Amino acid sequence: MKNENNFYDIINSKFSDRELPFDEENWKSMKKMIDDSRDSKRRILWLFISLALLICVAGAFAFYSWNNGRGKSGAGSANTSVASTTSKTISTNDKLNTNSAPSTNQPTSAATKISGNTDNSTVNSTKSVPITNNQPGINTIASGQTMAHASSSGKNNKSSHISASGNRGTMSGNKPATRVSVAQASGIGSIAGNDKQAGGLTQNVQPANTIPGTKDPANNTVASSQKVATPSSPLAVKKTTELAAKNGIHKTDTIGGSEPLPQRFSNEPRVFMGKTNLFSVDAGTQYSGGWQIGSVVQGKGFNIVVGVGYSHYMGSTIFLKAGLQFSTFGNMSPLTYNYQHNVGHVFYDSVITTQRLYFLRLPIQVEYFVGRKKRSSIGIGGALWYMIGSTGYATTYQQTDNNPPVNMQRYSQNTPLDGYSTVNVSAHIFYRYVLSEKISMYLMPYIELTNMKDNTFFGENIIERTRGFEYILSYNLN
Amino acid sequence: MKVETEIISACIRKDGRAEYELYRITYGYLLSICLRYTMNREEAKEMLNLGFFKILTNLKKYQLETSFKAWIHRVMVNTLIDEYRKKKIHKEHIKYVEDYEEVHESTDVNNALVKMDVEQIHALIIKLPPMSQKVFNMYAIDGFSHKEIAGALGISEGTSRWHLNFSRQKLQEMIIQINPNILKLVAG
Numbered sequence: 161m162k163n164e165n166n167f168y169d170i171i172n173s174k175f176s177d178r179e180l181p182f183d184e185e186n187w188k189s190m191k192k193m194i195d196d197s198r199d200s201k202r203r204i205l206w207l208f209i210s211l212a213l214l215i216c217v218a219g220a221f222a223f224y225s226w227n228n229g230r231g232k233s234g235a236g237s238a239n240t241s242v243a244s245t246t247s248k249t250i251s252t253n254d255k256l257n258t259n260s261a262p263s264t265n266q267p268t269s270a271a272t273k274i275s276g277n278t279d280n281s282t283v284n285s286t287k288s289v290p291i292t293n294n295q296p297g298i299n300t301i302a303s304g305q306t307m308a309h310a311s312s313s314g315k316n317n318k319s320s321h322i323s324a325s326g327n328r329g330t331m332s333g334n335k336p337a338t339r340v341s342v343a344q345a346s347g348i349g350s351i352a353g354n355d356k357q358a359g360g361l362t363q364n365v366q367p368a369n370t371i372p373g374t375k376d377p378a379n380n381t382v383a384s385s386q387k388v389a390t391p392s393s394p395l396a397v398k399k400t401t402e403l404a405a406k407n408g409i410h411k412t413d414t415i416g417g418s419e420p421l422p423q424r425f426s427n428e429p430r431v432f433m434g435k436t437n438l439f440s441v442d443a444g445t446q447y448s449g450g451w452q453i454g455s456v457v458q459g460k461g462f463n464i465v466v467g468v469g470y471s472h473y474m475g476s477t478i479f480l481k482a483g484l485q486f487s488t489f490g491n492m493s494p495l496t497y498n499y500q501h502n503v504g505h506v507f508y509d510s511v512i513t514t515q516r517l518y519f520l521r522l523p524i525q526v527e528y529f530v531g532r533k534k535r536s537s538i539g540i541g542g543a544l545w546y547m548i549g550s551t552g553y554a555t556t557y558q559q560t561d562n563n564p565p566v567n568m569q570r571y572s573q574n575t576p577l578d579g580y581s582t583v584n585v586s587a588h589i590f591y592r593y594v595l596s597e598k599i600s601m602y603l604m605p606y607i608e609l610t611n612m613k614d615n616t617f618f619g620e621n622i623i624e625r626t627r628g629f630e631y632i633l634s635y636n637l638n
Numbered sequence: 639m640k641v642e643t644e645i646i647s648a649c650i651r652k653d654g655r656a657e658y659e660l661y662r663i664t665y666g667y668l669l670s671i672c673l674r675y676t677m678n679r680e681e682a683k684e685m686l687n688l689g690f691f692k693i694l695t696n697l698k699k700y701q702l703e704t705s706f707k708a709w710i711h712r713v714m715v716n717t718l719i720d721e722y723r724k725k726k727i728h729k730e731h732i733k734y735v736e737d738y739e740e741v742h743e744s745t746d747v748n749n750a751l752v753k754m755d756v757e758q759i760h761a762l763i764i765k766l767p768p769m770s771q772k773v774f775n776m777y778a779i780d781g782f783s784h785k786e787i788a789g790a791l792g793i794s795e796g797t798s799r800w801h802l803n804f805s806r807q808k809l810q811e812m813i814i815q816i817n818p819n820i821l822k823l824v825a826g
Contacts, residue, residue: 166748167747167748167751167778167806167810168777168778170748170751170752171751171759171778171779172778172779172781174754174755174756174759175670175674175756175759175760175779176779178667178670178756179666179667179670180665180666180669180670180673181666182662182665182666183665183683186665186683186686186687187658187661187662189683189687190661190687190690190691191654191658193687193691194657194691194694197691197695198652453723453792456720456723
């Protein structure tokens with residue numbers, strides 16, 4: 161034993177002070193490696209910053225769109241029937257002259273000006289305002305948007321401004337409130353110069369108006385065969401609702417009848433659209449954290465997941481989903497296992513390297529839609545993984561005594577592997593965001609509940625359970 | 639090899655000149671370690687750069703009051719083992735049942751060993767099978783225990799002992815081959 165230790169000590173002492181001459185050339189490759197790494201870090205930093213900016217911009221845009229939609233539909237909820245009536249009126253009139261306002265959301269934008277004889281009235285519409293001239297001498301103003309805002313002004317010269325915007329249903333002015341009536345289902349839908357005012361005054365609209373497309377300014381009066389009513393007037397709303405119903409217009413019909421109201425006013429999640437069974441194609445990527453074997457991490461990296469899904473709408477906001485998926489599990493290259501035996505001085509070595517495992521998975525999960533817009537959901541589920549195969553390669557060689565290996569051969573090996581668990585189980589939680597009626601996005605942290613490798617085979621006591629997350633895009637087929 | 643604290647501090651600040659200086663100072667020592675774990679000089683240089691890169695990126699973790707040489711030695715050996723494991727994890731399914739008997743009195747071999755220079759010994763070590771070579775390096779030169787070797791290389795402690803014993807026997811045989819006088823001494 162003493163001699164044995166001396167043997168090692170001598171070798172140790174021989175090597176402890178061993179130093180070799182410096183090679184300037186090697187520094188160049190070292191320097192390149194350092195620079196590349198720092199460049200790579202910078203690139204990642206810039207990528208991160210760009211991504212953060214992109215998310216901010218997308219968030220701002222989404223917020224703006226949401227607010228915009230909210231503003232429009234907020235008025236629409238009170239004046240929907242008015243709007244519907246308006247559009248119906250337009251469609252029933254044959255002679256339409258379109259007058260476009262510059263902006264849909266600027267209450268003061270003057271698209272149309274109409275002046276009366278005694279009162280200089282101006283009608284402002286904030287939406288594209290189709291002008292109907294269905295009676296000679298009368299210019300009809302039909303607001304394409306929900307008639308909502310009316311105001312009159314002109315204290316001294318008795319001029320009044322009537323403006324319509326999509327957002328408010330108010331009237332103001334120093335005169336008795338002028339009732340504004342938008343074009344109605346009756347087909348008349350006009351604001352007339354002889355309009356009755358709330359106070360019983362008649363408001364004549366001056367012929368010298370600024371309605372584009374008017375041929376005879378002399379007859380350009382804002383004509384209305386009905387009382388000009390504020391949209392906030394219950395009577396007017398009721399009346400127009402009745403008219404709308406009579407004309408078969410659903411309350412969700414809007415201008416032109418082609419644009420549905422935002423789904424967020426419905427209780428149903430947007431994705432369902434009244435469907436109870438949905439079939440989907442799912443595809444995405446999975447990041448696996450792998451597991452540690454000594455100082456090596458095995459199974460760490462990105463994999464592919466594709467499959468089909470079946471979803472059932474349980475009512476209210478509960479959603480049940482099952483599916484069948486195919487997934488890869490790669491980055492196994494650090495693992496090789498070696499069959500070695502020796503006959504005399506000849507070693508026969510077979511090194512088998514696993515490259516990738518393939519699984520069929522059966523996921524099942526339940527999700528709950530949250531939020532006012534019902535576009536997001538959270539859920540919990542699990543998956544059964546069944547290993548269907550693997551790819552890898554084997555290298556064989558012989559070595560006699562201390563000579564270099566000979567007869568080295570490498571060949572593919574695509575068979576199920578011993579030592580790996582055929583069945584695995586995982587659990588996951590997830591967040592889903594409905595991007596559109598067809599496409600949803602899942603972000604899914606998961607954890608394996610069973611060992612991927614059979615420890616009895618490898619003679620190791622290591623927990624080979626991966627964890628990570630999946631990013632899946634789901635496309636609804638129906 | 640003597641490394642000034644200022645150089646280390648400058649390297650932490652990513653000073654290019656300090657990095658070059660540190661590389662120049664540690665090159666010979668690190669290369670000698672790499673040569674023991676690799677098959678050829680080119681591979682050793684490649685591994686050296688990989689190890690030195692790890693040293694640079696982990697310099698903040700180095701505690702100034704401890705030996706810098708010991709620290710870089712450990713980082714370098716760990717790098718070599720990591721790289722080795724990435725390429726290959728041996729798993730023996732065949733038990734090593736062949737025992738190697740002591741064939742010569744080790745004192746004579748040790749005396750011969752003392753007279754040999756380090757390059758000669760290195761030339762003998764690299765003739766060992768890869769796994770045995772690594773176990774021998776880790777145990778005899780780098781001071782790892784069998785438990786540490788087993789954990790690092792993914793083998794059992796018994797297998798580690800077997801490789802060490804096998805390596806020692808082989809080296810002794812080779813030393814005797816190049817020093818035939820030992821046999822005469824033993825026979826006499």
